[in-house]
Amino acid sequence: MHSITVNLTSNNYPIYIDSGLLEHIGDQIKKIYKGKKIAIITDSNVDKLYGNILETSLSKENFIIKKVVIAPGEKSKSFDTLKYVSEEILGFEITRGDLILTVGGGVVGDLGGFAASILLRGISFIQIPTTLLAQIDSSVGGKVAINSAKGKNLIGSFYQPKAVFIDPSLLKTLSERQFNDGLGEVIKYGAIKDENLFSNLLQYESKEDLLKNIDEIIYTCCNIKARIVEQDEKDLGERMLLNFGHTIGHGIEKQFNYETFTHGESVSIGMCIITKNSERLGITEKGTSELLEKLVKKYNLPCTVPDMNMEQMLKAIKLDKKNINDALNIILIKKIGCGFIKNIAASDIKKYIQCL
Template sequence: MYEIDIHLLENPYSIFIKKGLLNHIGDEIKKIYSNEKIAIITDKNVENLYGKNIIDSLKEKDFDVKLIVVEPGEQSKSIDTLKKVYEELLAFEITRGDLIIAFGGGVVGDLGGFAAATLLRGIPFIQIPTSLLAQIDSSVGGKVAINLDQGKNLVGNFYHPKAVFIDPDLLKTLHPRFFKDGMAEVIKYGCIKDSGLFEQLKKYPSKEALMKEIEQIIYKCCSIKKEAVEKDEKDLGERMLLNFGHTLGHAIEQYYQYKKYTHGEAVAIGMYHITQKSEAIGITKQGSSNLIKEILIQYGLSYSFPEMNKSENIEAIGLDKKNKGTHMNIVLLEEIGKSFIKKIQREEITQYL
């Protein structure tokens, strides 16, 4: 089993990575939680695949389990769905001494984590991510949030789990589109911090070859995120490097109302497009955007910027929660494996569109 310890002054916790981990999750949770009540927040897809497995494993250890199921998809990261989750948790008579499990992909992790952070002023929770994107990114670092009509993750908090349990075997049932979605974020880690990881990804001839080493890949990505979170827990400095491709990506997602593009698909386009522009300006090493384009094609991801109304695109970028005052921060590459944060005047963003 891979184990990564995240050293935070107030909220230290560990990430555990092992194939087959879900089969004995009751044993693992028993090691860190001594009360009886556990509320599991998941979506219908994960419930159908693994709901019985997790409930049986927990009940074997005499936990009192409540399953709360939401609709799959980004639309569930809403105030309406959050309210229903609150109501079910309260009907379960949950207390601040009990435990919530966010069992699903990034949407469930964000929604479940935000519910845990805010109900009764905070209930302990753990993450059991089921998608590649959640396993290598969104389940780690304590960002929890819901969306508003005006944009993605505009209502949120920093609220760390008590532990993250990652079972790569859960990826075997992940829809191919959402495996590609997660690979966009894996590629992002290579772009911003690890050229060796980037080169490693280029060498796999097939998904099957990659899956043989998926534990190591997840470990590498989570280790990069661990370092960023430890240095910059509140996302005010170095952690912002993890947002490479996200400024344009979030705008694409919002423009199409989270229906046409997955998060990773939008980020992939954002990574290539902003690197192409920064390369043309002379900021990024020549050829970097082409390397990104080639690896996106290899993993079945689009790089073409969609047709969008430019003024609406700029407005969406302006609403991004990372932007402050008259300036905004964007993440650019010096070259593959080296990234930096560039502070620009808000109107300068047109150079990167």
Template sequence: MEKLHINLDEKSYDIFIERGIFEEVGKYISKFYKKKKIVVVTDTNVDSLYGDMLLKNLENSGYVPSKVVFDAGEENKNFDTLTKVYEKIIDSGIKRGDLLIAFGGGVVGDLAGFAASTIYRGMDFIQIPTTLLAQVDSSVGGKVAVDTTRGKNLVGSFYQPKMVIIDPELLKTLDEREVRSGMAEVIKYGAIYDNEFFNYLLEKEDLKSSMEDIEKIIKRCCEIKAKIVEVDELDLGLRMILNFGHTLGHAIEKYYDYTKYTHGEAISIGMYEITILGEKLGITKTGESKKIKEILKKYELPIEDKVNLGDLIEIMKSDKKNISGILNFIFLSEIGKVEVKKVAEEEIGNKLLK
């Protein structure tokens, strides 16, 4: 059992990481939740694999669970889906003092978490992430959101879960592409914060050998994110470094309407391209882009795309990280260290991408 604590005063919570913990989920929930009703919000993919199993596990612990299921896919992380989820939660008889479980990957965690933060003006929830990307990144830190037609995660909030329960066994039903996608976020943590961890990942023979140590990998990513979130919960300073590769990556996702690349694949391209750009601008130590390329290729992640830069620039101007016309671009100084560079909206095209 690996246990981490995120210290956010009255919003503090624990992260539990253990193979097989999914079967004991009720025991952990009972540590803080003494009522009976629970609503599980998940998507069609996760529900078909584990939905009934989770409800049975909860029932065996004396809970009275209900289930709300929406269609899987980033394209469904929107207000239409959110409205249906709200209505189903209300129809299930769940009230403000009850508990919501976000059970799925990043899309489920974001949408269900946002639903929890807003329905009845806020109800408690926990995260049970089922993808590698969600287990190492999106389930921790309290960012919840939905997409709009103008971009990804433009409407959201910071709303911390009461607990995060991570079972690496749930990763066994993922297809290989999804696992590789999650490795992009794993690599990000080494690149921005921990050169030793980066080299550890680089020295692994392949994805299979990394998966053999997946509990250690998940723990290290969560440790890094916990340290960052404890310092900057609301993404006003240090937490910005977690966006390495994301400004470009999110724009690429939006450019293709979330159909060509997974989130991790788009972030992979973003990390490589921004590192090349950093070297050109004299911000990033020469040669670091080769290391980024090597590690991304090792895990068979994409590094480039012939995208229309003019369109990308317009999308980036709508990014949620655009604060009063200023975007913060995250560059590597070198592997394990970053530099935040503020760029005015009107400068993006002529100063950065040419």
């Protein structure tokens, strides 16, 4: 079993990575939680696939369980679902000493973590992420949120889990597209921080080959994220590196109403466009954008968008909560494995986001 500790000023928590972990999850939780009650938040897809294994393992340890099942998909990161989940958990007469388990993709983790952060002013929660994106990204770092009509993730908090348990064997039931969606973020980690990860991804001969190394890949990504979050928990500096590809990516998701492209697909397009531009501007080493495009295409991710609306894109970037006054931070790479933050005047953004 791989393990990583996230060391924060207020608390430390472990991330465990092991194929088959879900079957022994009760035993693992017993080691770090001495209470009896556990409220599980999951979605109906994950519940159908893994609900029985989870409940069987928890019941063996005599935990008292309440399962709250939400509809799958981004629409569940809403006030309505938050209300439903909150009332169900309060109806279970949960106390501050009890535990919430979020079992699912980023939607369940974000919504469930946010519920945990506000119910009774904070109940401990454990993340059991079940998509690749959730295993390498959203379950680590404590950003939890729901969406507003004004934009994604605008209502939320920083609330760190008590632990993260990652079972890579759960990824076998993901569709090809969902799996590749997560790979978009894996490629991002390689591009900003780890040339070795990047070149390994280029070298795998098949999905089977990649899957043989998936525990290690997840470990590498979580490690990168953990080290970054340790330096900048509240996303005011170094953590912004994780937004490589996201400035344009968020604009694309918004323009296409979160329907045409998945998050990982939008980020892939964003990484490719911004790197082509930074290479043209002489900031990025020649040949880098070609390598990036090669890798993105290898995993069936897109690198361009046929009809990007520049006006809408600029509007989305302006509304991004990370932008301050007339300056904004964009993330570029000098070469593969070397990401950096560049502060630019808002009026210069067009140079970096045009489709070449």
